[in-house]
Amino acid sequence: MSISVNGLTKVYGVQTAVNGISFNAGPGVLGFLGPNGAGKSTTMKMLTGFIPQTEGSAMVCGFDTVKQSLQVKSRIGYLPESNPLYMDMYVKEALGFVASIHGIHNPAQRIAEVIEQTGLTPEQHKKISQLSKGYKQRVGIAQAILHNPEVLILDEPTSGLDPNQLIGIRQLIRDLGATKTVILSTHIMQEVEATCNRVVIINKGNIVADDTLQGIKQAHNGQSLENIFISLTN
Numbered sequence: 652m653s654i655s656v657n658g659l660t661k662v663y664g665v666q667t668a669v670n671g672i673s674f675n676a677g678p679g680v681l682g683f684l685g686p687n688g689a690g691k692s693t694t695m696k697m698l699t700g701f702i703p704q705t706e707g708s709a710m711v712c713g714f715d716t717v718k719q720s721l722q723v724k725s726r727i728g729y730l731p732e733s734n735p736l737y738m739d740m741y742v743k744e745a746l747g748f749v750a751s752i753h754g755i756h757n758p759a760q761r762i763a764e765v766i767e768q769t770g771l772t773p774e775q776h777k778k779i780s781q782l783s784k785g786y787k788q789r790v791g792i793a794q795a796i797l798h799n800p801e802v803l804i805l806d807e808p809t810s811g812l813d814p815n816q817l818i819g820i821r822q823l824i825r826d827l828g829a830t831k832t833v834i835l836s837t838h839i840m841q842e843v844e845a846t847c848n849r850v851v852i853i854n855k856g857n858i859v860a861d862d863t864l865q866g867i868k869q870a871h872n873g874q875s876l877e878n879i880f881i882s883l884t885n
């Protein structure tokens with residue numbers, strides 16, 4: 652398994668944001684769902700080694716996220732919820748900067764490949780601040796996949812996109828999931844149906860469902876994912 656989470660816990664002050672969760676993930680797109688404040692972003696930050704856990708462990712491609720964080724960072728791509736970008740840089744300049752951090756061999760060729768893959772070709776000569784929200788998201792995804800990681804963590808990558816942009820980004824996520832382990836956080840149930848093989852639902856820091864999309868529907872008498880989500884998180 653590319654991701655193995657065991658008893659992962661995060662306590663902020665007196666609040667337990669993530670409460671001893673365990674799950675595994677392999678290639679494909681895993682939908683990581685939960686209401687606001689459920690602990691999704693906190694879990695994703697721990698998986699990427701961005702913040703340390705309070706208890707438990709997480710392994711990415713067999714490496715411990717805390718003790719072997721460099722090995723983990725070279726195998727993981729992360730698009731944070733806020734998608735922080737260098738607004739004053741040109742698209743290729745920003746990708747060149749990220750390529751230099753990863754020590755990518757032949758960066759020009761790899762940047763051209765990723766620009767093509769993420770559909771950035773028509774906007775590749777612009778400054779990031781001049782791009783629409785959807786194209787900024789594509790730059791965020793391009794940065795996350797530049798070093799060809801085995802694992803991708805995408806925290807609400809499609810929030811605020813128009814329907815045309817949504818279709819493009821969802822297709823890209825599906826394509827990436829054909830070879831990589833993708834963990835996708837989203838509030839859009841339609842998106843889960845369109846892109847995910849499996850879902851994990853977290854509520855108040857605890858996992859309340861971990862199943863294939865088909866399996867979770869069968870277990871709830873064929874109800875819609877939206878109704879299942881509401882019944883499990885209320």
Ligand SMILES: Nc1ncnc2c1ncn2[C@@H]1O[C@H](COP(=O)(O)OP(=O)(O)OP(=O)(O)O)[C@@H](O)[C@H]1O
Pocket residue numbers: 663666668685686687688689690691692693694732
């Ligand atoms: N740095 C922090 N310090 C204190 N509390 C925090 C911190 N980060 C998150 N929390 C709290 O931990 C809980 C889980 O937050 P988290 O951001 O992981 O939720 P989420 O599921 O990603 O929510 P959303 O869907 O709204 O993005 C929330 O109650 C939040 O207020």
